[in-house]
Amino acid sequence: MNGMGEETGFEVVIVVPKGKRKEGGDMAEKGDSVEFLVRELEKAGLIVERFRGVPAEFLKIAAPLIVLGQAAAELELKKLTYIGMELQFEWDMVTAFVRQPDGSLFSWYERYSCFRHLLYGIVNKTDSNIALKFNDKDIKYEKNESLLKRLEIEGVVKQVFPLHDEVKRKQLLRKWALNWLDFTWQPVDEIYSYFGSKIASYFSFLGMYTRWLFFPAAFGLATQLFDFGRMQFLVLPSFFVFIISWAVFFFQFWKRKNSALLARKYFTFFLRSPDFVTNDSFMSGLAYMERITDNEVLFRHVYAKAEKGIGCFSVLWGINYSLNECKAMPSEANEFNYTDPIKKKFYSSRPAEKTSIQADEWWGIFRKVRNNVIVVLGIICLQLPFELTYAHLYNITQIEVLRYLLTAAYLIAIQYYTRIGGKVAVALIKYENNQGEDSSAASLVYKVFGLYFMQSYIGLFYHAVVYRNLGTLRKVLIQRLIVSQVLENLIENSIPYVSYNYKKYLALHKKKNDNSSPMGKNVRLSTRVEKEFLKPSYSASIGADLEDGLFDDYLELALQFGMIMMFACAFPLVFCFATLNNITEIRADALKLLAMLRRPVPRASATIGAWSNIFQFLIVMAICTNSLLLICLYDQEGKWRIEPGLAAILLIEHILLFVKFGLSHFVPEEPAWVRVNRLRNVSQARDLYSKQLLRSITKLEHKDD
């Protein structure tokens, strides 16, 4: 039994409580709901392995590719074909569809969607209700009801979660999490194929950010190490200009990289190096597509390339759209709800529909603005006085011990405050007319970030501006960076570990007390599945249904970015700390995901969008705050006269703001080669479709003759 548990191929597990063991070990009582579930799962074509672990009973599920394929066809999944178009998946045309970089047909996200569709798609198709039993409890399984949902409601199914793939996990652990040789390099493709696009884009952002951080870290170190003599007064302003330009360029290039990542999807494969696609299967797919399309010109071209052995085709990770379109797409599904059946009558004529949609839109904007006003007022009226009180008390307290007590009380208070704030934000966005999950998530991100922004920076501003106490500011900065970043890293990795061990202890302890089974004293968690069951999942500190653990990871990055950018001129060395911190962060996050937690549920959307806006906002804030800092530094005596120096700072500020908003005019967000590929695919598809439609007419007409 244990040996089987280590086998790959089982990708999802269903956890059920351990049923009472019948006399003679015969568990297959008539009408037993777990037994029934297993039979139904097997009927759906899934491979089920049932075994009793120490803490619970597990049903490990695997699926043959054909079953997944049929589920994908039922889901009407759109997949890229070798001719560069996305078509609805059909199992009998499988050769026409492009495979993943690692050779598998479906991406992890697609596979998991299919699994969910298969599991929750088991419904009672008979004409009558079925009576099921579990531990002597009666369960009524109604007509047309999803079995798994019913069992979840009745508490028979405790959890459904994806399993780690042991081989790939160990490979990633070796190549990525424990590979300390290259600081910032990461196997992005493998991360993508194991965790999906959302997590892969987080790590590629983190990696690029860390790599780029080396430059300001070097400059920051230089400002501390060298004495520039008479030019010393120019050092901070030039550091300011450098930092802002650095950040602006970094973000423009990140957007380009992001576009390229979306298009890594269009990766290149050569027919002569068919690691994952055999020449035969490719040629057959091509011939097949030719039969579909009858488009001689295109295929002559393709064949010509194929014969030369250097043919290359654009193949996707995911999607075939530009970044902007990508952002727009997820909400598409939701917008069709405008024409949902209930409202249909109302929308039967277009002008009425237009008016109604417009009313909906403005009402949505109104609610969004109202909610944001509530959040901003909440932050300003409740949090601001609180933070200022703390900063002030901290500043006037002379006794060290009192300070520590104050800080402790403060830390406890803000824990509660942010938790309440998060709940309020989640509650508020429910009343917003957000289009799709992605937009809700973004709205939540903005609101919660508002809270943390005030909490993290207002004290720093207080020291910087009101007291002009750069010494304290620096101390607080270092303290925050070390405490909030390094300690947080430790905590975020140790909490899962502690929680895992505690649960393990509980389970084993219960077992020992509960039942003096034949296995006797040497009770231990022998299978991987049991261990994973006890591990915590990758969840966000707020609103687990909207966001996963990436929320906390992005939040940490954003707060760090804000801290180092907004107070760059007060303490240039801070960039070195941030660099060191991020290098460890990459490995720590990787370890956490691979070793400490369950395999995360893959998510389709990438909310880097909302975070990207936050980073942009922080850059703009940094321009203003650094100007303010420079003015404070320049105008030590507090004369507040606009002398040349002060005017120069204001001028620099305006120029930098201008650069920030003008750069995208020169460096487009989408690299030209991505654009060329995308447009080529679009136009190819259009031409093909057009030809196809016209061709089918002529055929029909010939038939008529």
Added chain:
Amino acid sequence: MNGMGEETGFEVVIVVPKGKRKEGGDMAEKGDSVEFLVRELEKAGLIVERFRGVPAEFLKIAAPLIVLGQAAAELELKKLTYIGMELQFEWDMVTAFVRQPDGSLFSWYERYSCFRHLLYGIVNKTDSNIALKFNDKDIKYEKNESLLKRLEIEGVVKQVFPLHDEVKRKQLLRKWALNWLDFTWQPVDEIYSYFGSKIASYFSFLGMYTRWLFFPAAFGLATQLFDFGRMQFLVLPSFFVFIISWAVFFFQFWKRKNSALLARKYFTFFLRSPDFVTNDSFMSGLAYMERITDNEVLFRHVYAKAEKGIGCFSVLWGINYSLNECKAMPSEANEFNYTDPIKKKFYSSRPAEKTSIQADEWWGIFRKVRNNVIVVLGIICLQLPFELTYAHLYNITQIEVLRYLLTAAYLIAIQYYTRIGGKVAVALIKYENNQGEDSSAASLVYKVFGLYFMQSYIGLFYHAVVYRNLGTLRKVLIQRLIVSQVLENLIENSIPYVSYNYKKYLALHKKKNDNSSPMGKNVRLSTRVEKEFLKPSYSASIGADLEDGLFDDYLELALQFGMIMMFACAFPLVFCFATLNNITEIRADALKLLAMLRRPVPRASATIGAWSNIFQFLIVMAICTNSLLLICLYDQEGKWRIEPGLAAILLIEHILLFVKFGLSHFVPEEPAWVRVNRLRNVSQARDLYSKQLLRSITKLEHKDD
């Protein structure tokens, strides 16, 4: 002959010099090139009417719809069909394609493209060169050469230009240019169908701008009329905040309106009110498309709607893309040049292609930046000192006469300066790697606007900041607005009129002297075509090949907008002048286009994009300059101390900048109903295509059986 000339249907005219009249009036000499051209045109299916006018000889061209349709099919024109997709036009499927709002099959732009294709598509398809003659000059018409191009080179064809449609022109004149009752209303749909989308969007912008101008004009008037007593010191700052918010909202709403205009295309028609589409033709188109697509579900839906008589379909003016995509599309054609035959070998494998495209992109960015640096340096080093000298001299000169002389010299000098600047800009953009004509036009617009910006405003800044002389500033503002706007309006309308009359006089004079024809003394321009030939065309003051007259009209608007926005706080009344000016501007521009000029050649692209960016830039500038003005007003004594008042102004400035860049987060640029329609069309098309492809396979397989 004259009667025929007034007939509609002739849309293009070819102008040839009057050949020497042979004895006996027999013009049809063997090999006469004009005669040959007429025969070739007629062979191509066009209807040609040849007649000798006073200044030249004219070939009026009309085309039956079927000929235009075949040209459209050859051009592979994409047109919207009734099922919401764009397909390549085919003449025998004409019922499937959506008609224009006025009932015609092709838009004016499409029709003109077809005409050009027909005219320039006449090539020598024989195996040998053909010898032609014109006025005893020998012309060699080579193999595979375009006849019209050859004749243009040889000077036989002097001009080819589109003709006004007299009926529609008079209708527009009555309903639009001479309709003074409603100040800002304009028949946008009719303007679109007569002039094309570029001119229509200019007028709808101008109309909306003028309507919105009433608000600040009212506020501006109020600031002058009322005394606010103790609150007087708050009037200007609140006017400042109001103006900027007004401008920001105006532009956001303009973008929405622009999206809606692009989607006016998706206008609604009801089956029960078939003004321009008969029920029969529609139903036959539908049935036809059903035969094409075989998509029962969709068509059952459509029929159901049609039977209820409230069916509505999204139908296009032009294009089916979002605004952003729209901007991206025109360059598509050009980008495919990356894979032009010459470079093909180099691009045969994708990584090489990627590298090469990247190199091209960066080289292009480098050249763009370099050119912009050249322009900016040119402006700062050459124009700035010149302008400052003039402003300074004007300020220190005490004698009125000297001032007038100075201004006259200055005006002459800047005429030359801007002309040279425009030429330099046109030369520079030739070295840029601009993708498509649209991008070049935008680049030109930015560069030339830079020139005019400096020229128009630097003097004003000088008075505002250096001398703090608000009195002079106001005087200069009024003077500029009246002189540069009102006089310019007069000039721009009178120059074409004068030029037309001069040319007419010349032609008639020549005729009288030249030839004592039987027509004798009463020589006059009897036909419309002759008159139009003498009218000037709608051309830009710079780079006629990239831009048409809209460049000058937009420039005028942008300079006015900059003037009233940037110095709003110095003189709130200026908005009233601008409003009055714009009301006349609408009619003046309409009159100019309808009565003074030839019908403009329709252009596909709308460069409002570049101008929109310029307007945005002017808003940002206005935030800064008005802050500066307020500081100057506040700090009369020049203490330059950051007191509460000054700090408040700086704070307001930053908040406004934030609002400017943050608003689009709340009010999307594309109205929801446009978006819903667009996405619905996209997904409908995708589903249909997908089904169609799969269906055709099954059909093929059945055939194989």
